Structure formats: structure tokens, C-alpha cells
Amino acid sequence: MSLLSTGTALFEVPDRSAGVRLRRRVRPRPVAFGHRKDVDLVLVDFGDDNDDLAVLLRDVQEWVAEEGLEAIWFELDGRTYLLQPRARIAPSG
Numbered sequence: 001m002s003l004l005s006t007g008t009a010l011f012e013v014p015d016r017s018a019g020v021r022l023r024r025r026v027r028p029r030p031v032a033f034g035h036r037k038d039v040d041l042v043l044v045d046f047g048d049d050n051d052d053l054a055v056l057l058r059d060v061q062e063w064v065a066e067e068g069l070e071a072i073w074f075e076l077d078g079r080t081y082l083l084q085p086r087a088r089i090a091p092s093g
Helices: 017-025 052-069
Strands: 007-011 029-034 039-045 072-076 079-083
Touching: 007 017, 007 052, 017 029, 017 039, 017 052, 052 072, 052 079
Parallel strands: none
Antiparallel strands: 007 039, 007 072, 029 039, 072 079
């Protein structure tokens, strides 16, 4: 059972400083920091707006790529997912 409310996503980050950088990336959404089982967490409130959830996930996906991470885990509505950076397709020619 998840302790997160609807409209909140929880992202696992490598460390607190990465969490601060992620917070900057997802502004102006409300953000909180947490810690669970030796894992740093960033909780982001996106409200009831599913469009904002899609934008949030794209923002975080771009952040994952910029950070050079292979992927990060996130929790949404009691389920856990793996978020990987989008694959870049090289131009042909």
C-alpha cells in the first residue's frame, strides 16, 4: 500500500544533490524530500491534472538523460515504474 496521495509522484534519486537538481527541473510544482531504506526520494505534486503528469514525466525523463543516468524508479498510484531517458535517433545520411 502506498502512502502517496493521488496527484503525487515519488522519484528515487542517487543522492540529495541530485534531488535538488531535480527540484529545480520540475519547478514550479510543489516538491518534498524524503528518505527510505537508504534511498533519497523526491516527491512531486502534480495535482489532478493528467496533462501535467505527462509533462512532469517528460521533464524528469529529460533530466535523467542530462544527469547521465541509465534510469530511475518512480512510484505513482501505488505502482512502481522504471523511467529511462528517451533514445536519441541519429539523423540518417
